[in-house]
Amino acid sequence: MLWKDVCEIFDKIENTTKRLEKRDYFIKLIDLVKEKGKPEDLKKICYMAIGRVYPEYDERELGIGEKLLINAITSMGIKKEELLEKIKETGDIGFAVEQLKSKTKQLSLLLSPLTVDDVYETLKRVGEIEGEGSQKKKLRLISSLFMRASPIECRYLARLILEDMRLGMNVPTILDALSVYFNVPKEKLEKIYAITNDIGLLAEKLIKNELESEDLKLKLFRPIKPMLAQLAPSIEEALLEMGKAQFETKYDGARVQIHKGGDKVKIYSRRLEDVTNALPEIVDAIKKINVEELIVEGECVAIDKQTGKPRPFQDILRRFRRKYDIGKMMKEINLRVYLFDILYKNGTSLIDEEFEKRRKELEDIVGYENDWRTERERIERELKSDKIVDISYKLVSDDPKEAREFYNWSLSIGHEGVMIKNLKAPYTPGSRVRTMYKFKPTLESLDVVITKAKRGMGKRKDWYGSFEICVKDEEGNLYPIGYVGTGLSEADLEMLKEEIDKIIKRDLGEEVEVEPKIVIEVAYEEIQKSDKYPCGYALRFPRVVRFRFDKGKDDINTVKDVERIYEIQRGRK
Numbered sequence: 001m002l003w004k005d006v007c008e009i010f011d012k013i014e015n016t017t018k019r020l021e022k023r024d025y026f027i028k029l030i031d032l033v034k035e036k037g038k039p040e041d042l043k044k045i046c047y048m049a050i051g052r053v054y055p056e057y058d059e060r061e062l063g064i065g066e067k068l069l070i071n072a073i074t075s076m077g078i079k080k081e082e083l084l085e086k087i088k089e090t091g092d093i094g095f096a097v098e099q100l101k102s103k104t105k106q107l108s109l110l111l112s113p114l115t116v117d118d119v120y121e122t123l124k125r126v127g128e129i130e131g132e133g134s135q136k137k138k139l140r141l142i143s144s145l146f147m148r149a150s151p152i153e154c155r156y157l158a159r160l161i162l163e164d165m166r167l168g169m170n171v172p173t174i175l176d177a178l179s180v181y182f183n184v185p186k187e188k189l190e191k192i193y194a195i196t197n198d199i200g201l202l203a204e205k206l207i208k209n210e211l212e213s214e215d216l217k218l219k220l221f222r223p224i225k226p227m228l229a230q231l232a233p234s235i236e237e238a239l240l241e242m243g244k245a246q247f248e249t250k251y252d253g254a255r256v257q258i259h260k261g262g263d264k265v266k267i268y269s270r271r272l273e274d275v276t277n278a279l280p281e282i283v284d285a286i287k288k289i290n291v292e293e294l295i296v297e298g299e300c301v302a303i304d305k306q307t308g309k310p311r312p313f314q315d316i317l318r319r320f321r322r323k324y325d326i327g328k329m330m331k332e333i334n335l336r337v338y339l340f341d342i343l344y345k346n347g348t349s350l351i352d353e354e355f356e357k358r359r360k361e362l363e364d365i366v367g368y369e370n371d372w373r374t375e376r377e378r379i380e381r382e383l384k385s386d387k388i389v390d391i392s393y394k395l396v397s398d399d400p401k402e403a404r405e406f407y408n409w410s411l412s413i414g415h416e417g418v419m420i421k422n423l424k425a426p427y428t429p430g431s432r433v434r435t436m437y438k439f440k441p442t443l444e445s446l447d448v449v450i451t452k453a454k455r456g457m458g459k460r461k462d463w464y465g466s467f468e469i470c471v472k473d474e475e476g477n478l479y480p481i482g483y484v485g486t487g488l489s490e491a492d493l494e495m496l497k498e499e500i501d502k503i504i505k506r507d508l509g510e511e512v513e514v515e516p517k518i519v520i521e522v523a524y525e526e527i528q529k530s531d532k533y534p535c536g537y538a539l540r541f542p543r544v545v546r547f548r549f550d551k552g553k554d555d556i557n558t559v560k561d562v563e564r565i566y567e568i569q570r571g572r573k
Contacts, residue, residue, distance in 0.1 A: 001037035194430030225430030308383030309414030487544035
């Protein structure tokens with residue numbers, strides 16, 4: 001199957017802003033695979049369309065910087081000065097190489113045309129090269145692809161190498177196309193995708209008519225997307241909707257998903273990154289659990305043993321991001337993980353079981369319930385203990401007054417509020433469900449992503465002074481909701497300058513446009529209706545609460561979240 005045929009459809013996808021048209025063009029790609037390719041080609045095209053070579057759950061990257069890519073391009077006889085000028089002019093190395101390749105002698109016409117396999121397998125090899133002389137080997141392989149590529153193929157080859165295809169194509173749109181083409185409900189495909197985190201594998205199984213394959217089911221050491229909670233207007237309203245519910249302390253920590261198979265333990269962050277090496281004491285504690293195979297979820301909290309209360313969230317990030325001197329950091333920052341759900345046990349998936357049953361399984365494993373009503377004295381005694389693995393504190397009740405007492409107690413021991421869970425609900429991976437709520441004493445802060453940075457003035461002249469922040473819609477498109485510049489120390493500004501300079505997409509003069517990679521949590525005085533921004537809302541007096549390096553742009557809040565908080569805000573007034 002020819003790479004050029006795929007690139008021509010990629011070009012059509014890129015040149016429409018309409019989601020349904022993007023979906024229909026992707027359906028043409030599926031037809032193309034049926035006509036000229038093999039099932040594995042659809043798998044590879046799915047990865048490529050979202051700018052990847054490896055599945056989404058796989059942390060490996062090609063690791064090719066722009067400098068090496070420029071060297072590969074210039075090896076075709078394109079002058080470096082011309083290339084750099086074209087990149088500055090177009091703002092895109094893909095367009096730059098395409099335009100310059102069209103002016104060079106078409107050596108590619110004398111060579112065999114590129115296939116999807118050629119591109120995919122070569123880039124996989126590039127990603128696996130390590131050790132002495134690796135840069136030269138990578139350069140040779142990439143150069144060989146560009147020598148054989150036509151101008152349009154060069155555009156998408158360059159972007160794929162940098163893992164930024166700029167098609168406006170995302171996983172939800174691909175799922176929509178697969179749903180339409182194979183006549184399978186999108187909700188079913190979304191659930192399978194949330195379990196596999198592998199859009200290519202799902203597409204390949206669909207085209208092979210193998211949707212019931214064991215490969216698409218929950219399995220050890222392939223992390224799944226977490227189930228997410230909605231914001232509750234009040235404890236009373238949540239109980240009105242659920243009846244009797246389980247209340248749990250809401251911890252101010254980092255969510256983790258822990259997989260155990262025999263003596264092997266892996267710990268994944270909410271972004272599904274492998275953070276095992278940074279958390280050796282938790283690994284050792286999990287190994288002692290007398291269950292052969294296990295997938296559990298919990299919240300990892302930094303604990304001050306003098307007070308028994310949680311330490312600042314940034315201490316968690318210091319542990320998660322630490323690669324060296326981990327033993328020293330362990331002595332400085334004590335961690336405890338509060339388990340709150342179980343998804344898999346000894347070969348059996350539990351995600352379709354009711355939460356009440358899953359909680360009982362979890363309690364049987366740890367050996368106690370942590371029921372606030374009956375075990376409060378012991379719980380409070382153990383706040384300052386050396387315990388590393390615990391289970392979330394709970395109260396099962398339909399009494400708003402008792403629930404409010406538990407909520408106030410959770411705040412008194414230093415935590416954020418409460419989670420409110422429907423006892424009859426299954427686990428729904430990757431969804432923000434109405435069977436699990438969170439309730440906090442203040443309006444919900446927002447996780448947003450930085451998309452632009454304004455150059456500073458006065459005291460901030462050496463840094464960026466303020467930052468455009470965005471939420472997303474259900475399709476993952478980003479919408480500005482304001483600028484933030486307060487809540488940042490000089491150290492924060494220095495760090496942001498360093499990080500932003502690495503991800504600049506375009507220099508606009510007074511500000512720069514950046515790749516949406518830096519997620520921050522912002523608080524605000526209120527959410528206002530606004531005609532200034534396409535999403536229809538703006539934040540009044542936003543301020544940075546903290547950096548969320550444990551989250552990516554897929555984890556930020558949505559426009560619907562903003563609408564919901566706006567309505568709650570109006571109700572509270």
